[in-house]
Amino acid sequence: MITRVEKRVQKHNRMITLINQIPTKSLVVLSLHVLILLVTVLIEGLDYRAKISLFAFLSAMTLWITTKIPAGLVAIALIVFIVLMNAEEPVLLYHSLSEEVVWLMVGSFIIGEAVKQSGIAERLTNFILSKTNKKSNVLFGVSSVLFASAFFIPSTSGRAALSMPIIHQLSQKFSAKEQSVLAIIAPVIILMSTSATLIGAGSHIIGIGLLENTVDQSVSYVQWLIWGGPFTIVITLLTLSIIKWTMWPKDGRPEIENEQTEDPFMLKKPMNSKEKQTLILITLLIIGWVTESIHGYEIAFITMVGAILCMLPNYGIISWKQGIKSVSWNLIIFVAAATALGKVLVDTGVVKWIENEMLTVLHLFVDAPEWVIVLIILLITVTSHLYITSHTTRAIIFIPSLLLFSETIGVNPSTVVFLSLIGMNYCVTVPVSSKALLLFYEEGEISYDASNLLKISAFLMPLYILLMMLFYFSYWKWTGMHL
Numbered sequence: 001m002i003t004r005v006e007k008r009v010q011k012h013n014r015m016i017t018l019i020n021q022i023p024t025k026s027l028v029v030l031s032l033h034v035l036i037l038l039v040t041v042l043i044e045g046l047d048y049r050a051k052i053s054l055f056a057f058l059s060a061m062t063l064w065i066t067t068k069i070p071a072g073l074v075a076i077a078l079i080v081f082i083v084l085m086n087a088e089e090p091v092l093l094y095h096s097l098s099e100e101v102v103w104l105m106v107g108s109f110i111i112g113e114a115v116k117q118s119g120i121a122e123r124l125t126n127f128i129l130s131k132t133n134k135k136s137n138v139l140f141g142v143s144s145v146l147f148a149s150a151f152f153i154p155s156t157s158g159r160a161a162l163s164m165p166i167i168h169q170l171s172q173k174f175s176a177k178e179q180s181v182l183a184i185i186a187p188v189i190i191l192m193s194t195s196a197t198l199i200g201a202g203s204h205i206i207g208i209g210l211l212e213n214t215v216d217q218s219v220s221y222v223q224w225l226i227w228g229g230p231f232t233i234v235i236t237l238l239t240l241s242i243i244k245w246t247m248w249p250k251d252g253r254p255e256i257e258n259e260q261t262e263d264p265f266m267l268k269k270p271m272n273s274k275e276k277q278t279l280i281l282i283t284l285l286i287i288g289w290v291t292e293s294i295h296g297y298e299i300a301f302i303t304m305v306g307a308i309l310c311m312l313p314n315y316g317i318i319s320w321k322q323g324i325k326s327v328s329w330n331l332i333i334f335v336a337a338a339t340a341l342g343k344v345l346v347d348t349g350v351v352k353w354i355e356n357e358m359l360t361v362l363h364l365f366v367d368a369p370e371w372v373i374v375l376i377i378l379l380i381t382v383t384s385h386l387y388i389t390s391h392t393t394r395a396i397i398f399i400p401s402l403l404l405f406s407e408t409i410g411v412n413p414s415t416v417v418f419l420s421l422i423g424m425n426y427c428v429t430v431p432v433s434s435k436a437l438l439l440f441y442e443e444g445e446i447s448y449d450a451s452n453l454l455k456i457s458a459f460l461m462p463l464y465i466l467l468m469m470l471f472y473f474s475y476w477k478w479t480g481m482h483l
Contacts, residue, residue, distance in 0.1 A: 028066070029067060036059060052081075053088070056079075057387070065430070079092055079340055088347075093337075099335075104303050108158075111281075112168075113310075114278055114316075115165040115278055118274040118278040119275050123275065136244070142166070142167070143185065146186065150197055156434065157299070160190055160436035160440070161439065180449065181247045184440070187434065189240065191436055193232055195425050196225070198220075203394065204421055207395045210403065210417075211413060211414060214400070214413070226479055230475060231475075234467065242460055281309060338438075341432075343390075351388055355401055361376075374472055378465045379465065381422075381423030385427035385430075385434075389432050402416050402420050415483050426461065429454060430450065431453060
């Protein structure tokens with residue numbers, strides 16, 4: 001007969017055996033969730049809805065980075081979790097598909113397919129490959145084109161959309177491992193080059209507008225170019241070097257077998273009607289994006305107008321079926337749900353709580369040395385992408401608070417706003433922090449892994465802050481910037 005003690009021993013042994021059968025990675029993920037739950041519960045100043053939303057968001061970030069579970073499934077499941085826990089209404093899920101970024105990406109995929117089918121992407125690819133057959137030179141050439149686009153396309157997502165067909169075309173000359181690096185290089189270089197010009201991002205315009213309305217100061221286009229241009233060139237080159245160093249396969253071929261350039265007529269043949277149509281459409285799109293403040297239509301709406309023109313029967317560049325088939329609906333669902341997860345942090349007051357906590361910390365540094373103030377501003381703004389996923393929202397939330405901080409401690413508000421906007425431009429840690437990153441994430445043919453993005457950011461984020469510090473105390477001070 002089995003005694004009670006023996007039964008307990010057997011039960012204990014079964015539990016130990018069961019735990020041992022669970023993979024180590026799963027135990028780590030589970031432990032992280034328990035830790036997140038404990039930290040969230042213990043936070044004072046957040047109500048029930050806010051705590052549930054914060055837990056769901058942190059859980060999503062953890063699962064995206066540490067597991068192979070489809071990102072879209074994670075995002076939708078956690079939205080459903082928020083609703084089931086009575087932290088939000090079911091409309092959170094339904095309205096997620098009405099987000100601007102969703103329609104921006106639908107239009108971007110369709111326009112990208114039109115650029116590809118027309119032959120423009122192949123022509124530009126052949127031009128780049130005709131100049132060199134070394135892969136490192138090709139990467140530098142593509143990065144240069146993406147950098148230059150910041151000066152005439154005032155949208156990171158718009159630049160990413162137009163770069164997609166070119167990257168897809170180029171990727172055919174690279175191995176599978178190299179393709180995943182290309183998928184990261186394109187959006188990251190686009191994001192790094194944003195700081196070069198005042199029109200590089202909508203958040204710049206918003207920030208400068210708040211500066212003008214609050215303290216009647218401003219940063220002109222030329223002044224921004226003087227301050228932002230050199231910094232952006234340096235950080236872009238460093239970014240490209242870090243990505244190649246950390247991710248580029250060491251055993252790959254250094255050169256491309258360039259069959260295209262063997263045919264001299266490939267580059268010299270005149271454009272066909274589809275290519276001319278596509279160039280006209282792209283030109284009109286850029287004009288529409290640049291003149292957003294005049295006509296009042298958002299970039300996403302202009303992009304969808306362009307997508308519709310691409311698919312017009314008899315007059316379009318591609319058919320309706322080709323356009324719809326080109327859309328990565330897996331990615332669209334993920335973006336919709338992930339954007340809703342970020343938005344719910346604002347709606348439930350989590351972001352407001354973070355902002356208040358940061359302001360409390362900032363006021364402790366009223367009499368701090370100049371380098372400490374600059375460092376604190378950079379630490380707050382550079383890391384803000386981790387909990388506020390929208391670039392524009394980051395500017396709307398933080399710039400008024402930082403202007404108040406600058407007036408409280410008696411420092412130059414123009415400098416604070418410029419440093420803050422450049423700091424907020426860093427958003428390279430997780431895919432959901434930027435539309436440009438999302439366009440290339442889990443896209444299908446050419447995509448990258450979220451863990452690789454985190455790996456790059458581990459090197460790049462400290463370097464970004466350090467470089468801003470060095471620029472402030474050298475070149476920027478020399479050109480007139482001061483606190």
